[in-house]
Amino acid sequence: MLPFEVSKNPGETKLTIRGSLDINTAPALAEEIDKILATKPAKVEVDLGPLDLIDSSGVAALVKLYKGVRGGGGNVRISGARDQPLAIFKLLRMDKVFNL
Amino acid sequence: MLPFEVSKNPGETKLTIRGSLDINTAPALAEEIDKILATKPAKVEVDLGPLDLIDSSGVAALVKLYKGVRGGGGNVRISGARDQPLAIFKLLRMDKVFNL
Amino acid sequence: MTASIRLTVPGTLRYRGIAVRVVAEAARLVSGSSMNDPDDPFANDVRHPFDTAVVSAFMEIFNNIAIHAYKRKGGGAIDIVMTPSERDLVIEVRDHGQAFDIDEVAPLPPDLDEHSLPEGGMGIHIAKTMLDDLTYQPGPPNLWRLCKRLATGPHADVGRS
């Protein structure tokens, strides 16, 4: 099973990430992100509620998604971060940019 | 939180055991079993559904309960064993005695 | 994949949980039951028959070392070397506690009924039956060698009783 799920509705792509987003699992997400970016989405919702752990490779994948969508004129909404992932975003001061 | 729960109804005592019943957790259960046996129960239901792991110390605690209740003329019903605990009961050929 | 994993912990029951987890992970490297379950990075159920056999046997060996060899007082280490290969897992466990004669351990009674249900003396029997091979060599250091092969047929990896 993949550590993420993508669902596409008209005008919105939803990405749910679960478990551990790390150096071993981030490469598969990065491929999915490339596919998402290729669709030039207007709005991407990222649900981090089921995410338990993240490392810098996982953060890099999310940053790539964020920059890619914004660079194409779209919007990203990240929600649900808790525990260790939230601590990491705060440490990196990304909580403000990501609006967590 | 204790690895077990006891509920008493008239004529029946129900014991639910969860997690790991092993050399580190069995002593607390053995104390509880002494209390249960002191009530000379006519019927004890043991639910092993939430039990993930057992070792020989855990088995010994259950045998003590079984023998104690039967020795006092009562009945024991053990149900719900699965995975590793079930494999251990089968290996020890206790599945037949315990009616699993 | 024949590199080894080595874990050394103090010889008390406090460290049993850590050791059991590592052994469960080593079993998973052989059985292929996923190590990084994306749904729960730390999920660690023991479900696969191979993992069940390895973990069940190892728990008994660890308990016995802490209780009988180190007499619940610690004072020495338990050294565990796990060598996973494609087909089997070999675990060597060393301690510097008191040695014993494994041939003197009485077997379990062959037929169990309600009255003969054992309340002890099951550990070595569980470990032997769950594994393909279990040897003990008194030391120092005392050396246990646990070997479990990955079965290819169905229902073939738990117990041989």
Next chain:
Amino acid sequence: MTASIRLTVPGTLRYRGIAVRVVAEAARLVSGSSMNDPDDPFANDVRHPFDTAVVSAFMEIFNNIAIHAYKRKGGGAIDIVMTPSERDLVIEVRDHGQAFDIDEVAPLPPDLDEHSLPEGGMGIHIAKTMLDDLTYQPGPPNLWRLCKRLATGPHADVGRS
């Protein structure tokens, strides 16, 4: 409680999961977040701020050794010695891969906005900020020393940024 736990694994990302689990357990021995959760013997969430800090830092150090020191090719071991005490956890990590000059690692830009969000170079920063002390001594063996103290005040153990 000053006995050490030692884990040695091959220096590849395949063994990251095992190492992270053991470090999480070692952190739990200090923070007191239960090691044997009776509800799930293998539950292993990282929730306590102390555990969060230790695990976050260790994951980065392990990644870096596998990727930069061993260049994703393995070929050597990663040796981890965890010494839990009542007040802190000290973790020493040794590898025989390529050494580097930690003082040359560029810091993260102090102010982040949408455009300066980093896509790399965060690992050492995360590890340093999460810990009370992080040192690196080029080898062989190269030696990382991670130290995290248990905070007594509330909200005091995650990050110092």
